[in-house]
Amino acid sequence: MSLTSRLRVILRSKSNRALTRMEDPREALDDSYEQQVRMLQQVRQGLAEVATAKKRIELQGQDMGGRYQRLADQAQEALNQGREDLARTALERRSLLEGQVAGIREQYLALAQQQAQLQDNERRLAERIAAFRTEKETMKATYAASEARVKANEAAAGLGSEMTDAGAGLDRARDRVAQMQARAAATDELLSSGALNDATAPPDADLERQLSAGATKADVDRQLHALKEARAAAGDRTPGTHARGGSDGWLSIGETPTTP
Template sequence: MSLTSRLRVILRSKSDRALTRLEDPREALDDSYEQQVKMLQQVRQGLAEVATAKKRIELQGQEMGGRYQRLGDQAQEALNQDREDLARTALERRSLLEGQVAAIRDQYLALAQQQAQLQDNERRLAERVAAFRTEKETIKATYAASEARVKANEAAAGIGSQVGAVGADLDRARDRVAQMQARAAATDELLSSGALNDATAAPDADLERQLSAGATKADVDRQLQSMKNARAADRSPGPHPGSRGGTDAWLGIGEGTTTP
């Protein structure tokens, strides 16, 4: 397989994995769940803000109610002291305060209604998010189990998406092994014929090797001829005059011409 073909196979495999990730329903379900959770958080944040504003108006109304009561008591005390002018002033302020209380009471009731609506929306949305989460996890578990079955079946049948790449790897491995075997056989022949010289050997080492082989052959030929001559003369060959006997006989090996 050429380099271009290998790159094509690799890119196709990577693109297939990328498409598989894009089409994976589990990721889509997780994204949808995260969006719903964000919506629920926004609703809860809005509910907290409305409740805070409602509480602030409630505290302001309670403060106005206390002042309203004090102004009524002051008007009554002024009349008891025959101070009609002070009683009139207290009542006038009390009348103005009634208008202010009426205004914030309307705001308070509107915020209370809005809070009730937000609480109802938060409850229903929280229930929907919880139900969606349960359904999501069920679908993801079913998909994972099905995916595992598909991979196991494809592996058993040998039809997975990686089979083509595996077959190509096997073909490349076989080609490399065949090339290496052919190269080893060729280098063996070159070494045996002397055509491939050892770059680390000493100069003219090949000549020394051939001369040594020729000397060994000549010595063998001489020994063989000596054995033939001894047999022709009908005498048994004896030990070489220069050979040693006993346990140190090996010391005489190679001293002169060796006769078996």
């Protein structure tokens, strides 16, 4: 073999190896998995930011709730001392504060809803990524086994680095056939298990979402019924009822008319 022919064979062999690396499905699977992991990290970062904003508003609301209660006490004390002007001032400030609390309460509830949605999205995405990772590793192992078998067959057939153009094309065709056979076997398993529609989704995810929606509606109906009963009972209260105590009592401010 002449020097020119030898160089042509070496360059062709290197180009074939580079093309094989470009067509390697294992790298594509790993890239897809890394992209999903980065997406999960972004969702978790957003969840942390929403939770932080919600907590900040909650603390602000608790401070305003404490001031709301103090103004009621000050108005009562002013009346006890015969200072109706001071009592009126305290009540005016208390009324203004009630409107401010109503505004931040809306923000708080909106953030709470966003946090719940992000938590649900994070859970479902984590489950999908875990399922994808399992499938990815299975496919990579199948591909590696097929690749090893192809190399063993090539060695047994005496194929070397000086293969002809026809031999190089045949070897690449064998690799692709082995890959497609592995993929066909994998899809056969997915068809048998009934997971072909979405191989990365958890089983019965649609039923879980519907049941969760039904449970949420039932809980909302129960809370609405409790609020109606509480409102009916509140009609018998005497003046001087204050906002509900506790760290989250500020959430009830402004929901029903109150007097100091």
